[in-house]
Amino acid sequence: MKLLAVSWGDFERWKETKYRFDEEVSVGPSTLPILQKVIKPDWTVIVLSDTLGRDFSSLDALREDVKGRVMDFLERIGAGREVDVIIAPGIGQFAHGTFRGSAMDAYHHILHSLAQILPPGEPLDVHFDSTHGLNYITLLTYRALKELLGIAALGNNVAFTAYNSDPFVPKIPHELTINVIEERRAAPAPLAEPLPEKNGKYLGNRSLPGREYGEVMKGLKRMETVRKSRGRLNAWISSVINGLPLVFASAFPETDELEGAIEELEAAYTEAIALSPGRVERRLSLGKGFGVLVKLQFQARVLETAGLPKDELSLGELLDISERIFRGSVKESTKKELNNLSKALKLNSSKWIRLAELFEMAGKTPNRQVDERNFLAHAGLEANLIELKREGELYVRYTREKVKYGGAMKEPWKVIENILSKTLGG
Amino acid sequence: MKLLAVSWGDFERWKETKYRFDEEVSVGPSTLPILQKVIKPDWTVIVLSDTLGRDFSSLDALREDVKGRVMDFLERIGAGREVDVIIAPGIGQFAHGTFRGSAMDAYHHILHSLAQILPPGEPLDVHFDSTHGLNYITLLTYRALKELLGIAALGNNVAFTAYNSDPFVPKIPHELTINVIEERRAAPAPLAEPLPEKNGKYLGNRSLPGREYGEVMKGLKRMETVRKSRGRLNAWISSVINGLPLVFASAFPETDELEGAIEELEAAYTEAIALSPGRVERRLSLGKGFGVLVKLQFQARVLETAGLPKDELSLGELLDISERIFRGSVKESTKKELNNLSKALKLNSSKWIRLAELFEMAGKTPNRQVDERNFLAHAGLEANLIELKREGELYVRYTREKVKYGGAMKEPWKVIENILSKTLGG
Numbered sequence: 001m002k003l004l005a006v007s008w009g010d011f012e013r014w015k016e017t018k019y020r021f022d023e024e025v026s027v028g029p030s031t032l033p034i035l036q037k038v039i040k041p042d043w044t045v046i047v048l049s050d051t052l053g054r055d056f057s058s059l060d061a062l063r064e065d066v067k068g069r070v071m072d073f074l075e076r077i078g079a080g081r082e083v084d085v086i087i088a089p090g091i092g093q094f095a096h097g098t099f100r101g102s103a104m105d106a107y108h109h110i111l112h113s114l115a116q117i118l119p120p121g122e123p124l125d126v127h128f129d130s131t132h133g134l135n136y137i138t139l140l141t142y143r144a145l146k147e148l149l150g151i152a153a154l155g156n157n158v159a160f161t162a163y164n165s166d167p168f169v170p171k172i173p174h175e176l177t178i179n180v181i182e183e184r185r186a187a188p189a190p191l192a193e194p195l196p197e198k199n200g201k202y203l204g205n206r207s208l209p210g211r212e213y214g215e216v217m218k219g220l221k222r223m224e225t226v227r228k229s230r231g232r233l234n235a236w237i238s239s240v241i242n243g244l245p246l247v248f249a250s251a252f253p254e255t256d257e258l259e260g261a262i263e264e265l266e267a268a269y270t271e272a273i274a275l276s277p278g279r280v281e282r283r284l285s286l287g288k289g290f291g292v293l294v295k296l297q298f299q300a301r302v303l304e305t306a307g308l309p310k311d312e313l314s315l316g317e318l319l320d321i322s323e324r325i326f327r328g329s330v331k332e333s334t335k336k337e338l339n340n341l342s343k344a345l346k347l348n349s350s351k352w353i354r355l356a357e358l359f360e361m362a363g364k365t366p367n368r369q370v371d372e373r374n375f376l377a378h379a380g381l382e383a384n385l386i387e388l389k390r391e392g393e394l395y396v397r398y399t400r401e402k403v404k405y406g407g408a409m410k411e412p413w414k415v416i417e418n419i420l421s422k423t424l425g426g
Numbered sequence: 427m428k429l430l431a432v433s434w435g436d437f438e439r440w441k442e443t444k445y446r447f448d449e450e451v452s453v454g455p456s457t458l459p460i461l462q463k464v465i466k467p468d469w470t471v472i473v474l475s476d477t478l479g480r481d482f483s484s485l486d487a488l489r490e491d492v493k494g495r496v497m498d499f500l501e502r503i504g505a506g507r508e509v510d511v512i513i514a515p516g517i518g519q520f521a522h523g524t525f526r527g528s529a530m531d532a533y534h535h536i537l538h539s540l541a542q543i544l545p546p547g548e549p550l551d552v553h554f555d556s557t558h559g560l561n562y563i564t565l566l567t568y569r570a571l572k573e574l575l576g577i578a579a580l581g582n583n584v585a586f587t588a589y590n591s592d593p594f595v596p597k598i599p600h601e602l603t604i605n606v607i608e609e610r611r612a613a614p615a616p617l618a619e620p621l622p623e624k625n626g627k628y629l630g631n632r633s634l635p636g637r638e639y640g641e642v643m644k645g646l647k648r649m650e651t652v653r654k655s656r657g658r659l660n661a662w663i664s665s666v667i668n669g670l671p672l673v674f675a676s677a678f679p680e681t682d683e684l685e686g687a688i689e690e691l692e693a694a695y696t697e698a699i700a701l702s703p704g705r706v707e708r709r710l711s712l713g714k715g716f717g718v719l720v721k722l723q724f725q726a727r728v729l730e731t732a733g734l735p736k737d738e739l740s741l742g743e744l745l746d747i748s749e750r751i752f753r754g755s756v757k758e759s760t761k762k763e764l765n766n767l768s769k770a771l772k773l774n775s776s777k778w779i780r781l782a783e784l785f786e787m788a789g790k791t792p793n794r795q796v797d798e799r800n801f802l803a804h805a806g807l808e809a810n811l812i813e814l815k816r817e818g819e820l821y822v823r824y825t826r827e828k829v830k831y832g833g834a835m836k837e838p839w840k841v842i843e844n845i846l847s848k849t850l851g852g
Contacts, residue, residue, distance in 0.1 A: 051593075092593040093600050103590065103605030130565055135556050136590035136607050142565060143608065164529065164562035167477075167518040174519050179529030181562050182569065187618050187851050242755035328849050329668035332803035333759045377758035423754050425613055 002125045003118070004041035006032060007133025007141045008048040011073055014132065019165060021178040031131050031165055031178060032079045039127050044083040045117055046070060047110055047141045049090030049134060051099045056275050063087045086113040088137060089273075089282060101282030102206065105269075106137055108286035111144040112262065112294045118148055120301035124158045131165040131178070148298055150189025154240070154325070155302040158186035188327065190240045191295045193288075194424040195230040202227075202289035203265055207281065208272060216268050216284070222260040226293070231417035233296065238420040240303070243330035244380030245318045245338065246396060247416065252309035258297040265290050312397040315342060337379040341396060345388045352387040354399060359383055369404040372419045385412055428551040429544070430467035432458060433559025433567045434474040437499055440558065445591060447604040457557050457591055457604060458505045465553050470509040471543055472496060473536055473567045475516030475560060477525045482701050489513045512539040514563060515699075515708060527708030528632065531695075532563055534712035537570040538688065538720050544574055546727035550584045557591045557604070574724055576615025580666070580751070581728040584612035614753065616666045617721045619714075620850040621656040628653075628715035629691055633707065634698060642694050642710070648686040652719070657843035659722065664846040666729070669756035670806030671744045671764065672822060673842065678735035684723040691716050738823040741767060763805040767822060771814045778813040780825060785809055795830040798845045811838055 014029035026034040036044065048070070053062035067085050074081060088106040091099050118124065128145060130138045142162070149158050162182035196202070202223065205213040226233070232251045239247035265286070272284040303325060313321075315338060322334045344358045359366040366383050367374070375382040381396070384403045389395050398416070402409040405418075440455035452460040462470065474496070479488035493511050500507060514532040517525050544550065554571060556564045568588070575584045588608035622628070628649060631639040652659070658677045665673035691712070698710040729751060739747075741764060748760045770784045785792040792809050793800070801808040807822070810829045815821045824842070828835040831844075 090593075091605065092595065092602075093598060094593075094595050095598055103607045107607070130561050133561060134593060135559060135561065135564055136605075138561055139556055139564065139568060139588070139590070140607060142568070162565070164565070167516075167520075167560060169518065169520050172519060172521055176518075179517065179562075181529045181533070181566060185851055189615075192613050238754075244755070328664075329670070329759075329802040329805065330756060332799045333755075333805075335799070336803040373758045373761070376755040377762040379755065379759075425611055 001043065001119050001122055002039065002041045002127070003043050003045065004035055004039055004127045004129070005045040005047065005114075005141065005145060006035070006129040006131075007138040008046055009132055009134045009137075010052060011048070011132065012069065015168075015170075017168060018173075018175045019178060020175050025175070028077050030073075030077050030079070031129055031163075032074075033077055034178065035127070035129055035163070036080050041127065042082070043117070044080060045086060045114070046083055047086045047088060047133070047137060049106070049137055050087045050280070051090035051092055051094060051097075053087075054096045056097060056277050056279065059270060059273055059275060062275070062280070084113070084117055086110055088140075090134075090137065097278040097280065099280045101273075101280070102204070102285035103136065104140075105282060105286050107140040107144060108290050108294070110137075110141050111148070111291055112266065114144055114148055115294050115298040118152060118298070120152065120298060121155065121304070123156045124149065124152055126159065127161050127163065129163045129178075130181075131163065146186075147189075147295060149186040151191060151295060151299045152302055153186040153188040154190055154299070160184055160186050191237050191292070191299050192241060192425060193292050193295075194234040194237060194421065195227070195292050195296070196287075196289045197230070199227070201287045202293070203268060204285040204287045205283075206285055207283045213284075216272065220261075220264055220268060222257070222264045226257060226261040231421065232413065234424060235417050235420040237296065237299075238423045239380070240299070240325060242376060242380075242420075242423060243322065243326045243334040244420075245321045245325075245334060246313065246386065246398060247380050247420070248321060248325060249305075249308050249313050249318070250311040250398060252305070253296065253300045254309070255297055255300045255304070258293055258300065262290070262293050262297060265293070312395055315394040315396065318396060334379040337381050341381065341388060342394055345390050345394060348390050348392065350389060350391055352389045352397065352399075354384065355381070355386050355388060356383040358388065369407075370415050370419075372422075375416075375419050376423070380416070385416065427469065427545050427548055428465065428467045428553070429469050429471065430461055430465055430553045430555070431471040431473065431540075431567065431571060432461070432555040432557075433564040434472055435558055435560045435563075436478060437474070437558065438495065441594075441596075443594060444599075444601045445604055446601050451601070454503050456499075456503050456505070457555055457589075458500075459503055460604065461553070461555055461589070462506045467553065468508070469543070470506060471512060471540070472509055473512045473514060473559070473563060475532070475563055476513045476706070477516035477518055477520060477523075479513075480522050482523060482703050482705065485696060485699055485701060488701070488706070510539070510543055512536055514566075516560075516563065523704040523706065525706045527699075527706070528630070528711035529562065530566075531708060531712050533566040533570060534716050534720070536563075536567050537574070537717055538692065540570055540574055541720050541724040544578060544724075546578065546724060547581065547730070549582045550575065550578055552585065553587050553589065555589045555604075556607075557589065572612075573615075573721060575612040577617060577721060577725045578728055579612040579614040580616055580725070586610055586612050617663055617718070617725050618667060618851060619718050619721075620660040620663060620847065621653070621718050621722070622713075622715045623656070625653070627713045628719070629694060630711040630713045631709075632711055633709045639710075642698065646687075646690055646694060648683070648690045652683060652687040657847065658839065660850060661843050661846040663722065663725075664849045665806070666725070666751060668802060668806075668846075668849060669748065669752045669760040670846075671747045671751075671760060672739065672812065672824060673806050673846070674747060674751060675731075675734050675739050675744070676737040676824060678731070679722065679726045680735070681723055681726045681730070684719055684726065688716070688719050688723060691719070738821055741820040741822065744822060760805040763807050767807065767814060768820055771816050771820060774816050774818065776815060776817055778815045778823065778825075780810065781807070781812050781814055782809040784814065795833075796841055796845075798848075801842075801845050802849070806842070811842065
């Protein structure tokens with residue numbers, strides 16, 4: 001898919017300008033028609049701030065006001081209508097009204113909107129024009145776009161090109177060239193942040209009374225479900241970075257659950273926006289945890305694999321996952337570790353046997369306590385934690401029995417989650 | 427080090443404004459004084475475009491004009507004088523003059539300047555204000571800064587915070603709040619691009635006659651030396667990503683050589699800038715290869731290790747390198763591979779012996795051809811490529827003999843470079 005994304009400011013005030021892009025020339029108030037003509041995108045996304053809105057009767061009315069004027073403008077300038085308009089929560093005090101809230105809401109809103117627009121399962125060719133945007137909206141759009149494209153590149157080729165025209169100088173009529181300011185293939189960059197622990201990191205309080213905020217947070221049921229499984233989800237985030245195929249398959253996220261939590265948070269955030277004539281007050285703020293949820297959900301869609309989550313897999317399935325998801329030395333050492341498992345159980349056995357026991361049967365003396373470094377050094381296939389069976393093919397799973405870790409017997413997934421929580425930054 | 431970086435446009439036209447930042451309030455044309463007061467940076471960097479310059483008698487004069495006016499402005503607004511001023515090559519047509527060149531020169535210039543300012547060997551706390559900048563200069567500064575901070579984070583903790591004030595609205599006098607628009611710990615992000623092959627990717631031609639361009643390129647002696655060793659340098663870039671400690675140590679770059687090539691390229695680029703009254707024409711452009719060289723040199727300084735490059739190392743030295751440079755599963759599996767070497771040669775031998783031969787002596791039947799996947803799966807310690815000796819401690823090196831690869835006998839480093847060139851994007 002070829003996508004054109006543009007960051008816009010107050011479009012109704014733009015002056016007629018002559019733009020040049022490659023061999024094309026066009027005259028009008030915006031770069032959009034010439035960009036669409038030369039790039040020929042399948043779809044266009046326009047990002048702008050809701051501070052352009054003048055109808056304060058409701059949030060929908062405010063957004064519809066901006067959107068309607070954008071559509072009129074597109075008609076007037078003869079631009080293609082295959083567009084999404086992202087109306088981000090902006091801040092500031094203007095002649096027509098005052099908008100208060102967290103400056104980072106715009107980032108989270110744009111991130112979420114783009115994650116819904118970008119198709120996760122196909123090559124992407126993304127073009128971004130920063131000519132007309134407000135500084136902070138442009139920077140936040142650029143950041144959101146780059147983060148999502150790094151994730152998309154885990155599954156497909158992704159190209160990125162950014163443009164900006166020559167600076168517009170009032171009273172000097174001349175042709176403005178549209179320049180390429182960045183051009184590259186996006187490098188795969190998996191999500192590396194964990195889901196935070198605290199509720200307030202998902203939805204922050206700016207100006208709700210404490211009790212009311214407490215009520216809102218208590219109502220976030222789907223969010224609470226996700227937050228309770230954050231250990232498992234963070235383990236999955238780590239599995240993509242560290243090449244752990246059995247963790248990847250067993251802990252694969254339910255994207256619907258994530259989407260439910262994201263929608264719930266956004267609804268609560270939106271609900272707490274107070275409008276009065278000439279004033280928008282966003283009393284809650286979208287937090288870092290909201291951003292991680294959005295990126296996690298997008299990554300799960302990019303890496304979607306039929307049949308996952310699943311906690312008992314054949315060696316062939318695990319090798320396929322490793323071949324597809326991992327790269328470089330991580331891929332090769334993970335595949336080597338998987339292939340080594342074959343040697344540990346050569347005869348058929350329909351009973352699951354712990355790998356450490358197989359080692360003992362072979363006369364080895366494995367450490368019977370789970371060692372963190374060992375877990376990472378062996379692609380998560382640690383001998384006390386995994387069990388094998390063979391029915392022709394070899395099958396692998398994590399044990400359901402408690403394992404020794406830090407001197408005590410612990411639930412196996414508690415051990416895995418504990419080890420992997422230390423591999424992510426914050 | 428606490429650094430404040432700000433992106434500026436045409437500072438002499440800014441209006442008096444009341445800014446609020448946390449509990450502080452200040453009145454003046456710029457956010458700088460209040461940022462310096464609250465953040466208390468050790469150093470400030472101001473990035474702006476040379477298109478503000480009005481003295482076209484020479485490039486130095488043009489830059490000095492801008493710099494002098496910045497220093498006067500700092501004095502006028504009562505800002506701290508512990509500053510670097512980065513005067514980036516901008517483009518556009520203004521009342522006072524026309525500036526022609528590649529829009530990406532600004533990125534390369536800012537990247538190079540920031541790489542000289544950021545100390546590579548200490549924790550960084552970087553604050554970036556985008557309030558006053560031109561869109562494209564701000565985006566390019568942000569990108570250059572983020573890339574360098576990702577590299578710096580390989581060696582030290584790096585915090586990053588970005589700010590933007592409420593939008594300035596003419597004729598509406600009110601207080602503008604300085605908002606945090608991004609706040610995070612920078613994740614380690616090693617350089618993942620290779621040095622390109624073609625000369626023209628380092629220094630592109632825009633408007634020099636072909637013969638003259640040819641002469642310039644022929645004169646780039648230090649660049650040519652570096653370009654000839656690009657296979658080795660790309661192997662080093664890959665070693666940081668893929669956890670290959672012996673490649674890391676043996677191919678460690680000579681930072682002076684890189685610096686020499688960077689300076690030579692910049693000198694040739696600068697030399698080809700033609701100034702005439704009211705006009706600046708940059709006839710060459712800094713290319714992607716220049717950017718990779720700058721990031722490579724910065725990364726080598728961040729990961730600087732006493733005694734490197736060195737091609738015969740003790741096991742202890744290789745373990746130390748791995749502990750310091752790599753992370754997560756890459757670190758643990760690399761250390762496991764290193765520790766396995768100990769078992770292959772337990773008795774003292776002052777003669778270097780190929781690991782594959784040691785395997786054969788132990789009754790194993792190693793593949794006597796270098797296999798690419800094997801090389802990556804074993805942290806670059808492939809049995810045909812490495813030699814061991816033991817004098818109390820175990821020592822490791824790459825062989826100097828030809829090895830079998832792709833059915834023919836090849837120089838060992840040609841083999842390593844060939845394998846690793848496939849691990850980098852483009």
